Amino acid sequence: MYVHRDYPDFSWSNSRHKTFLECARKYYHQYYESHNGWLYESPEENKSAYRLKNIKNIPILLGDEIHKVIDRQLKNFLNGKGLLSENELMGMVTQNLNRAYLDSTKFRQHWFQKPKRHQMLHEIYYGDGLSPEEISAAKIKLEMCMKNFFTSKTYQDILTKIEMHVLHSEDFQTFEVNGVDVFVVLDFVYKDVNHEKWIVVDWKTGKESEDDRKQLAFYALFLSREHKIPVEDIVLRNEYLLSGKSQEYQLTPFEIDSAQQLMNDSIYHMLNYLEDPVKNKPLDKEQFEMKESKRCNSCNYKEKCEVGEIFSC
Incomplete structure (x- = not known):
């Protein structure tokens, strides 16, 4: 049942974290101004932010x-x-x-x-x-x-392995960290019964990035917390579909703790942009700084930040 809220619930995800680091003003448009933009009676700035978000x-x-x-x-x-x-x-x-x-x-x-x-x-x-x-x-x-x-390793495993247990496939999953809902999207998770290992698969259609391993660490954190799976039993796998490369990792408890700390720090800085943390009411838009960069031209919200011919979103 739909319940009208003046402000959205506060939550955390890796994509939200990356948007916050990229540009605070973009973060405001994406996670606050777009809220209720689907409602007929909403102000035009909310409707336009919701359109641009999509x-x-x-x-x-x-x-x-x-x-x-x-x-x-x-x-x-x-x-x-x-x-x-x-x-x-x-x-x-x-x-x-x-x-x-x-x-x-x-x-x-x-x-x-x-x-x-x-x-x-x-x-x-x-x-x-x-x-x-x-x-x-x-x-x-x-x-x-x-x-x-x-021809990927994961698909061939699925077709040939007799004993496997599937946990998730392309579904939103939520777990709580210090009272904050954390969202992860697990592409595919299955247990290789013969080797007693849980395989976390992330399909990638772009090029390799240094952030890929960090993203997988949040998935491992979720599995260890919510399903009580020991970190040493989790194998993280990036399937790079553009190149056909398969990259596997096994993280240490230290790396999992580091992911937890990054999440805590990120949440702390996000909360500093709230006027009322209980309601998740943000500060005024002007308090969300615009960060000019090469990404401005590809930003969904650049029409909101246009000044002459310079985009500062």
């Missing part, structure tokens, strides 16, 4: 759609349903990308009215549309990611 560029949308079809394939297998071919999965992703293009152009007004149900591409909203080079790059990336998924 914009996606082609790489992000492509990554989301690839995750969706992979999750569908895995659930089909686990539920004893027929598996889809590589071409069928690619066709599903392509169809959804085409729908997003139509939403962004022909049905733009539908997105404006219901931005959660319809898509808007960043390249179209802020630019001149999709270039032939961008379309070609997306097609190549889709083909490579789908091909590498079918």
Whole structure:
């Protein structure tokens, strides 16, 4: 049952943490100004922030759609349903990308009215549309990611291992840290019964990043806390679908403690931007500093921060 709230609940996630570090003003738009923006009676600044929050560029949308079809394939297998071919999965992703293009152009007004149900591409909203080079790059990336998924270590394990226990697949999970709800999205978690190890899989459609290992540490923290799984029994695996590389880690208790400390520090700094921590009422917008960087041009909220031709979001 929906309950109206003037301010959103406070929570923490790795994506929220990264947004906070990137730009405090973007953080304000994303997590506070957009709240209640779906309501007809909300002020226009809330509605516009909510619309902008739902914009996606082609790489992000492509990554989301690839995750969706992979999750569908895995659930089909686990539920004893027929598996889809590589071409069928690619066709599903392509169809959804085409729908997003139509939403962004022909049905733009539908997105404006219901931005959660319809898509808007960043390249179209802020630019001149999709270039032939961008379309070609997306097609190549889709083909490579789908091909590498079918040959990935995780998918081959699933198809060949008789004894395995699946814990999660592409679902939001929540656990509490010092009274704060922490959200994690686990792509796939299963137990290799023969080796008595829990495998945490994160599908990556982009390039390798130094943050990838840190993100996996939060997943290990969740499993150790909520499911009482010893850290030494957790294997963390990044499946880089663009390159076909599979990277595994086993973290030490020290690294898990470090993830916990990073989370605590992040929450502490976020709370400093609240006028009323109990209600999660933020300070005035002007107190959320704008941080100018190279990322400004790709920011969803840059129209809110535009000053002349300089974007400071």
